[in-house]
Amino acid sequence: MLNGSTFIRRELMIRIVRAFDSGALETELDQIPIKLRPKNERSSRCCVYHDRAILKYRLMALLGVSVEDEVDEAKPLSAYYAEKAWSGDDTPAKPKTPLSVCGPACSGCPDARVVSTQNCRGCFARPCVYNCPKKAIEVVDGHSVIDQKLCIKCGKCITACPYNAIVKTTVPCEEACPVGAIKKNEFGVAEIDFEKCIFCGKCFNACPFAAVMERSQLVDVLAAMKRGEKLVAMVAPAAEKQFPGKIEQLLSACAKAGFSDVMEVALGAEMTTAHETAEFIERMEKDPKTFMTTSCCPAWVNLVWKHLPELVDHVSLTPSPMVYAREIVKAKDPSAKTVFIGPCVAKRSEARRKDVDYVLSFEELGAILAGRKIDVIACEPWPVPRPANPTARNYSRSCGVTDAVLAEATGKIPGFKLDSKQINGIDRKTCTMVKLHASGKIPVNFLEVMACPGGCQNGPCSLVK
Amino acid sequence: MESVKIEICCGTACYLLGAANMMNIEDQLPAEWRDKVDIEAKTCLELCERDNLGGAPYVRINGTEIMSQATPEKLLTRIGELIEGAA
Ligand code: SF4
Ligand code: SF4
Ligand code: FES
Numbered sequence: 443m444l445n446g447s448t449f450i451r452r453e454l455m456i457r458i459v460r461a462f463d464s465g466a467l468e469t470e471l472d473q474i475p476i477k478l479r480p481k482n483e484r485s486s487r488c489c490v491y492h493d494r495a496i497l498k499y500r501l502m503a504l505l506g507v508s509v510e511d512e513v514d515e516a517k518p519l520s521a522y523y524a525e526k527a528w529s530g531d532d533t534p535a536k537p538k539t540p541l542s543v544c545g546p547a548c549s550g551c552p553d554a555r556v557v558s559t560q561n562c563r564g565c566f567a568r569p570c571v572y573n574c575p576k577k578a579i580e581v582v583d584g585h586s587v588i589d590q591k592l593c594i595k596c597g598k599c600i601t602a603c604p605y606n607a608i609v610k611t612t613v614p615c616e617e618a619c620p621v622g623a624i625k626k627n628e629f630g631v632a633e634i635d636f637e638k639c640i641f642c643g644k645c646f647n648a649c650p651f652a653a654v655m656e657r658s659q660l661v662d663v664l665a666a667m668k669r670g671e672k673l674v675a676m677v678a679p680a681a682e683k684q685f686p687g688k689i690e691q692l693l694s695a696c697a698k699a700g701f702s703d704v705m706e707v708a709l710g711a712e713m714t715t716a717h718e719t720a721e722f723i724e725r726m727e728k729d730p731k732t733f734m735t736t737s738c739c740p741a742w743v744n745l746v747w748k749h750l751p752e753l754v755d756h757v758s759l760t761p762s763p764m765v766y767a768r769e770i771v772k773a774k775d776p777s778a779k780t781v782f783i784g785p786c787v788a789k790r791s792e793a794r795r796k797d798v799d800y801v802l803s804f805e806e807l808g809a810i811l812a813g814r815k816i817d818v819i820a821c822e823p824w825p826v827p828r829p830a831n832p833t834a835r836n837y838s839r840s841c842g843v844t845d846a847v848l849a850e851a852t853g854k855i856p857g858f859k860l861d862s863k864q865i866n867g868i869d870r871k872t873c874t875m876v877k878l879h880a881s882g883k884i885p886v887n888f889l890e891v892m893a894c895p896g897g898c899q900n901g902p903c904s905l906v907k
Numbered sequence: 908m909e910s911v912k913i914e915i916c917c918g919t920a921c922y923l924l925g926a927a928n929m930m931n932i933e934d935q936l937p938a939e940w941r942d943k944v945d946i947e948a949k950t951c952l953e954l955c956e957r958d959n960l961g962g963a964p965y966v967r968i969n970g971t972e973i974m975s976q977a978t979p980e981k982l983l984t985r986i987g988e989l990i991e992g993a994a
Contacts, residue, residue: 808922812920812923
C-alpha cells in the first residue's frame with residue numbers, strides 16, 4: 443500500500459537516479475532536502491528544518507550508509523558520495539546490516555498502554571469497571587481512568603465499552619517484531635539489536651514515521667553500470683504482477699536500463715526443487731521420523747540460526763533459488779556481477795553470505811526504470827531461451843515450495859506422500875509453533891516457513907500486496 | 908451519452924508513486940457505471956517532467972482534463988460527477 447513513507451522513499455530514489463544520470467548527483471545531493479522542504483512551506487513534522495535533517499538521513503541510507511555509524515554530523519552527503527564513487531574500488535560494498543534506524547525520525551512512540559479516551563461518557567452500567575479482572579478502572583469526575591500499574595492490557599474493557607471509549611496504543615515497531623529485536627533505548631529512541639534481528643523487515647513496514655530505513659545499494663549499482671561492468675539482473679519470481687505488463691516485459695525493461703543480461707530466478711528455483719526433493723527423500727530414508735524444513739526464506743533461516751539452534755540440523759542444506767541463479771550466471775560468464783532483484787530485506791543478508799554482489803528491491807528497480815523513462819508496458823517481451831516452469835514461478839507464494847517438491851517427488855516415486863505444514867508468516871507465535879513440530883507434538887515431515895504472510899509477493903519491499 | 912474515457916498513466920514514475928493502487932479501479936466501479944466508463948492503462952503521459960514528480964500519478968479524463976496526485980477515491984468521485992452530471 444502506498445503511504446507517505448513509501449511515497450517519499452520512492453520520490454527520493456527517482457531523484458537520485460535522475461541526478462546521477464545527469465552527472466550532477468554529487469552537487470545536487472545536499473540540495474535535495476532544501477528543495478523538497480523550502481522555508482515558508484508546509485512541513486511534515488515540527489518545522490522544515492527537522493524535515494530536512496531527516497531527509498538527509500534518508501539520503502544517507504539510500505547511499506548505503508548506516509545512520510547509526512554517523513560520527514561527524516557536519517559531513518555533507520556529497521562527501522559520503524565522493525567516498526563511494528571515487529574510491530576506485532569495484533568490490534561491491536555490502537552493508538553488514540541491511541537496516542538502520544534513524545533516531546531523529548523516530549517519534550519515540552509511548553509504551554503500549556490501554557487508555558480511556560474522550561469518548562467515555564462515564565455511564566451508569568460501567569461495564570469496563572465490572573469486567574476488569576484486576577480492578578484497575580475507576581470512574582473519577584464522570585470519566586473512567588485506568589491505573590497503569592494494575593492494568594495487564596488484557597483488553598476486556600475495550601470490548602466491554604459500548605462507546606468504543608477505550609483503546610490500546612502500541613509501539614508499532616516493537617509490536618511488529620517477531621523476536622523482540624527492536625526496542626526503545628534509554629533515550630526513548632528505537633534501536634535494533636542486530637544480534638537478535640532476523641531482517642524480516644516487519645518493523646520497516648510498521649513504523650508510521652518511516653524511521654526504519656533500508657541501506658540501499660542503488661547508487662552502487664548505478665556506479666557499477668557507469669564503470670561499464672557487466673551486471674546481470676536476476677529477477678525474483680515474486681516480480682509477477684508487481685509491475686504492469688508481463689514478467690518477460692520486465693526482463694526487457696531491465697536490459698534497457700543497462701543490465702548486460704537478465705534472467706528469471708525461477709530457473710534457479712527449478713534446481714532448488716530438484717535438489718531439495720532428493721535431499722528430503724534421502725533424509726526420510728535415513729530416519730522416517732525426522733522432519734525437514736525449507737531454506738529458501740532467508741528470514742526464516744536467520745530465525746533458526748539466531749533463536750532456534752536446536753532446529754539447525756533440520757533446515758534443508760539445499761541452496762536457495764537465488765544461489766542457483768548466481769551459479770547459472772557465473773557458469774555462463776565468470777566475470778559478470780550478479781544483482782538480485784526482489785521484495786525482500788533479508789535477502790540482503792543472504793546475498794552477503796552467498797557472494798551475490800548486489801540486491802535491489804522492486805522499488806529501487808522501479809526508480810531506475812522511472813529515472814531512465816522506461817515503461818514496462820512499452821517493452822517487447824524478452825526472448826527468454828525457455829520460460830521457467832510454473833511450479834518454479836510459484837515459489838514466491840506460500841505453499842509454492844511444498845507444491846513444487848510434491849510434484850517433483852510424485853513424478854519420481856508414485857504414491858509419494860508428504861506430511862506437510864506451512865507456516866505462512868512469522869510472528870511471535872511462530873517460535874512456539876515450530877517447537878511443537880520439532881518435539882513431535884504436532885507431527886510433520888516437511889515444514890515450509892515463509893516470513894511474510896502469503897509469501898514473498900507480500901514482502902516488505904513489494905510494490906503491490 | 909458518450910462513455911467517460913479514463914487514461915491512467917502506467918509510466919513507471921506514476922506507477923511507483925501511486926498508479927499501482929489504481930490498477931484494479933475497474934473492479935471498484937459500481938455495476939451501473941461499468942458500461943459508461945472506458946478505462947485504459949497508458950505509457951508515460953509526459954506530465955511527470957512538468958512539475959518534477961510533484962503531481963504524479965496522473966490520470967487523463969476525456970482526453971483533456973488532467974487529474975494530478977490521483978487516487979482511487981478521487982478518481983471514482985470524478986467519474987461519478989461526470990456520469991451523474993450527464994444523466
Ligand atoms: S514505531 Fe518505533 S521506530 Fe517508529 S517512531 Fe515509533 S518507536 Fe520510533
Ligand atoms: S527486521 Fe524484523 S527482526 Fe529485525 S528488528 Fe525489524 S522486525 Fe525485528
Ligand atoms: S510516468 Fe506518468 S506522466 Fe510520466
